[in-house]
Amino acid sequence: MDIKVNRDGTVVIPRTRFKPGDNIVVMDDKNTLILKKVMLPKLSEIAERNKEKLLSVREVSDEIHLYRKEKSK
Numbered sequence: 665m666d667i668k669v670n671r672d673g674t675v676v677i678p679r680t681r682f683k684p685g686d687n688i689v690v691m692d693d694k695n696t697l698i699l700k701k702v703m704l705p706k707l708s709e710i711a712e713r714n715k716e717k718l719l720s721v722r723e724v725s726d727e728i729h730l731y732r733k734e735k736s737k
Contacts, residue, residue: 705731 669675682688682701691698705728719727 703732703735705735 665678667675667677677699682699687702687704689700689702691700709731
């Protein structure tokens, strides 16, 4: 995909890749930019799944990854 930088320094990304309102992370690796769509989990949904006990930081992280995996299907 060949995209040019506009005079004001902006770049237009085709809507076939990202939709308005998508959350993306931009990673910079020397002369390469990587754009990755991310899904921000609703903490209330994660908390609802684990009402019975307090979770460690590691368990919260694991739950977030599991939530993202389930929602990306």
